[in-house]
Amino acid sequence: MAAASWAQIAAVFALLFISTPLLGGYLAKVYRNENAPGDPIFLPVERLAYRLLRIDPRGEQRWIAFVGSAVALTIVGVLLNYLVFRIQHWLPGNPDHFRGVSPPLAFNTAVSFVTNTDWQNYAGESTLSQFSQMFALVVHQFLSAAIGMALAAAFIRGVIRTQTTTLGNFWVDAVRSLVRVLVPLSFVFAIVLLAAGVIDNFHATRVISSVSATAQQGIPGGPVASMVPIEMIGDNGGGYFGANMAHPFQNPNAVINVLTIWLAAAIPFAFPWAYGRLVGSMRQATVVLVAMAALYAASVVVVAALEAHGNSHLAQLGVAQYPTSTNPGGNLEGKDLRLGATGSALNAVTMTSTSTGGVNSAVESYTPLGGGLALADMMLGEVIPGGTGTGLYGMLIFVMITAFIAGLMVGRTPMYLGKRLLAGDMTLAAIYILVLPVTVLSFAGISLLLPSAAHQISTTGPHAVTEAVYAFTSAAHNNGSAFAGLAGNTLWYNSTLGLAMWVGRFFEIIPALALAGSLARKRTYTVTAGTLRTDTPLFTALLAAIVVILVGLTYFPVLALGPMAEHFSGHFGV
Numbered sequence: 001m002a003a004a005s006w007a008q009i010a011a012v013f014a015l016l017f018i019s020t021p022l023l024g025g026y027l028a029k030v031y032r033n034e035n036a037p038g039d040p041i042f043l044p045v046e047r048l049a050y051r052l053l054r055i056d057p058r059g060e061q062r063w064i065a066f067v068g069s070a071v072a073l074t075i076v077g078v079l080l081n082y083l084v085f086r087i088q089h090w091l092p093g094n095p096d097h098f099r100g101v102s103p104p105l106a107f108n109t110a111v112s113f114v115t116n117t118d119w120q121n122y123a124g125e126s127t128l129s130q131f132s133q134m135f136a137l138v139v140h141q142f143l144s145a146a147i148g149m150a151l152a153a154a155f156i157r158g159v160i161r162t163q164t165t166t167l168g169n170f171w172v173d174a175v176r177s178l179v180r181v182l183v184p185l186s187f188v189f190a191i192v193l194l195a196a197g198v199i200d201n202f203h204a205t206r207v208i209s210s211v212s213a214t215a216q217q218g219i220p221g222g223p224v225a226s227m228v229p230i231e232m233i234g235d236n237g238g239g240y241f242g243a244n245m246a247h248p249f250q251n252p253n254a255v256i257n258v259l260t261i262w263l264a265a266a267i268p269f270a271f272p273w274a275y276g277r278l279v280g281s282m283r284q285a286t287v288v289l290v291a292m293a294a295l296y297a298a299s300v301v302v303v304a305a306l307e308a309h310g311n312s313h314l315a316q317l318g319v320a321q322y323p324t325s326t327n328p329g330g331n332l333e334g335k336d337l338r339l340g341a342t343g344s345a346l347n348a349v350t351m352t353s354t355s356t357g358g359v360n361s362a363v364e365s366y367t368p369l370g371g372g373l374a375l376a377d378m379m380l381g382e383v384i385p386g387g388t389g390t391g392l393y394g395m396l397i398f399v400m401i402t403a404f405i406a407g408l409m410v411g412r413t414p415m416y417l418g419k420r421l422l423a424g425d426m427t428l429a430a431i432y433i434l435v436l437p438v439t440v441l442s443f444a445g446i447s448l449l450l451p452s453a454a455h456q457i458s459t460t461g462p463h464a465v466t467e468a469v470y471a472f473t474s475a476a477h478n479n480g481s482a483f484a485g486l487a488g489n490t491l492w493y494n495s496t497l498g499l500a501m502w503v504g505r506f507f508e509i510i511p512a513l514a515l516a517g518s519l520a521r522k523r524t525y526t527v528t529a530g531t532l533r534t535d536t537p538l539f540t541a542l543l544a545a546i547v548v549i550l551v552g553l554t555y556f557p558v559l560a561l562g563p564m565a566e567h568f569s570g571h572f573g574v
Contacts, residue, residue: 005308005342008258009300012346015262016269020289023266024273030180031153031173032278042180049175060166063517066154067510069170070147074114074505077143081110081136085128093131095204095221101127104494111498113137115505116144116236116387118357118480119497121488123242125220130202133240138227142182145234145388149177151509152271152389155396156278158516159417162524167516181267186229189263193225197252200225224250232263235387237357237480245347245360246336257339257360261347264356268385269293271392279417283535288395291544295384299377300349306370307331307341313570334365334484345370348481352377355387357480364467364484368570371483372563375470378477379555380547381436387478393512395547397429400515402546403534404429412532418524428515435507437554439476443496444468444558456487462569466562471497476504 029036036042050057061069084091085106089099101109105121112119113136124133150173157167194200203221210217224240228250231237241247251257272292276285308330310321323329330341339347344361351359352374363371377384383395404421407414414421447453447468457464463485470483475497482488488497533539 005304005340008254008343008346009304011258012261012265012350013297015258016265019262019266020269020273023270025277027181027267027270027274028277030176031156031274033176036180038180038184045179046175049179050172053171053175055169055171055175057169057172060169062165063154063158063167063513063520066151066167066170067506067513070151070509071506073143073147073174077114077140078110081114081140082106084132084136085109088129088132091129091131093134093202094129095202096129098127098129104491105489108494108498110136111501112480113140113236113238114144115478115501116141116148116234116355116390117475117478117501117504118231118236118238119475119482119488119501120238120242120244120480121494121497124238124240125205125222125242130222133227134223137238138230141227141230141234141236141238142178142186143174145182145230145236146174146177148235148387148389149181149267150174150389151513152392153177154513155393155516156275158513158519159396159419160279161520162419162522164520165517167513167520182230182234185233185263186226189229189233189259190226192259193228193256196256198225198228198256199249220249228260229263231358232260232356233267233388235264235268235354235356237351237355237359239358245358248338251336251339251360254339254343257343257347260358261350264350264354264358265296265385267388268354268391271389272385272395275392275396281417281535284417287535287540287543288392288399290540291547292383292385292391292395294544295380295547296349296353299353299373299384300346303349303366303370303373304342304345306367306373307335307345309367310341311367331365331367331370334362336360348374349377351481352479353380353382353384353386355382355390355478355480357474359481362484363470363481364463368462368466368563368567371466371470372559372567374481375466375473375563376551376555376559378473378479379437379559380551381433382477382479383547390478390508393516394432394508397432397512397515398547398550399534399543400425401429401433401550402539402543403532405546406539406542407532410532412530415525415527415531416534418527419519419522420525425515425518428511428518431511432508432515433550434554435511436476436504439500439503439507440469440472441558443472443476443500447472447492447496450492453490453492456490456493458485458487462562462566465558466566469558469562472500475500478504 085101153173154167201221205218205220245251272288276282310331328340335344347360385391403416404414457467467485
């Protein structure tokens with residue numbers, strides 16, 4: 001790779017290195033409910049929100065009530081979104097006079113944005129009104145991110161607390177996440193994006209003539225700069241335009257590309273640091289953070305190298321794929337030439353390793369192994385580093401599985417932070433790990449066997465397998481990115497992808513919070529010389545290995561049938 005390519009990767013890692021302790025320390029203060037920067041501004045807003053919502057900020061909830069609150073807010077959001085999409089032609093803020101969205105697409109989109117998935121079976125600039133984009137999409141991009149952060153705070157309290165039945169208050173955690181983190185950061189970076197040239201207006205589509213005056217083109221308007229920050233900060237990923245982060249109105253240059261990639265990973269990497277502050281052990285935080293960072297960095301380097309190396313078939317035809325003054329080099333099919341193969345690969349890995357999904361290139365056109373690794377990043381459970389909050393508690397569940405396995409291997413009682421890990425805890429962890437593979441593989445298998453569904457896939461063979469598996473992996477893991485070769489706006493895919501999103505959100509939250517409730521009820525035992533330590537480099541390596549092995553055992557067969565089969569058949573003539 002060229003020096004400019006390494007510079008993009010280095011810039012993102014440098015920004016994360018700086019922001020992680022700063023933002024992580026701030027998050028710890030927010031969820032510990034102690035004095036934090038901005039109190040004179042934020043406290044009055046919080047108190048007003050509590051009064052309007054009739055919330056007692058001192059009240060606490062058991063895990064069932066905590067989950068119930070999140071589910072109730074989500075159901076209300078789905079119903080409101082569905083209504084807005086169906087009647088958008090009667091609502092204001094529709095300068096292009098778009099008609100109401102069809103019922104299957106309205107259902108899919110409503111569930112998508114409320115569950116933090118942001119899967120889009122449509123092009124936003126030609127389907128949704130500006131009011132629908134702002135009210136139905138952006139509002140729930142804030143709310144869905146706040147839900148994930150509140151759930152992470154509850155899980156941390158489950159680890160910390162002993163012999164209690166409560167995990168905090170969902171509404172308080174959600175309000176504090178919005179008022180103190182998501183809204184201020186989005187406001188600041190909206191101004192940055194405006195200054196960089198990202199558009200933000202309420203114009204209707206303007207028709208202009210081409211330079212040669214032989215054709216006309218529609219130039220859409222819309223409040224884009226105010227939407228992109230929460231799209232990235234909240235790990236949502238749904239863009240105003242169908243091209244998403246490949247659109248120059250949304251991602252105008254390489255600097256903004258690096259900035260948005262950093263924004264997508266900033267909060268997920270900050271949460272382990274906050275976790276260390278809250279549990280009082282930065283060594284435990286380091287284990288989680290290093291495992292996340294090592295797997296993320298490895299994926300970035302490998303995918304970037306694969307895409308920078310280029311397509312071997314094109315090389316055989318004499319097509320130059322090495323960087324020059326006019327050619328960024330590498331596999332450029334489906335990529336933005338302004339950003340190059342590395343800028344696109346860095347974005348793809350970050351958007352699939354987090355739950356963002358706001359890609360700036362067509363992942364379908366990556367090399368088979370490059371696209372396969374983006375798929376595998378989602379299959380890991382999006383824990384490297386994962387979504388806003390969800391990545392932390394997902395990785396902590398892997399930590400407990402690792403502690404349980406390691407304890408049994410060496411004949412020691414499985415414990416984590418002085419709490420014994422019993423069969424019931426591992427049952428909940430197993431449900432958390434298995435529910436998504438069952439959902440993904442079931443729906444993908446049926447889609448490949450069902451003629452009407454398989455007909456919507458633009459290719460055949462191993463690539464078609466990857467298309468179907470990628471779609472349902474993205475939906476179930478609440479990612480939202482697409483392989484781009486599947487026509488998803490059909491009754492089958494709108495319905496099944498919507499169901500997969502719902503399962504991926506709440507059939508993961510329920511066992512995770514049940515596990516947190518179980519941990520909170522436990523007493524702590526004195527750590528002795530016979531206790532397996534979970535804060536060592538050896539345990540960190542074991543954790544990373546367990547994450548890869550568990551996912552490999554689950555998904556390796558389908559990866560072998562998809563991207564690996566395509567790679568070996570295409571490059572080695574197998």
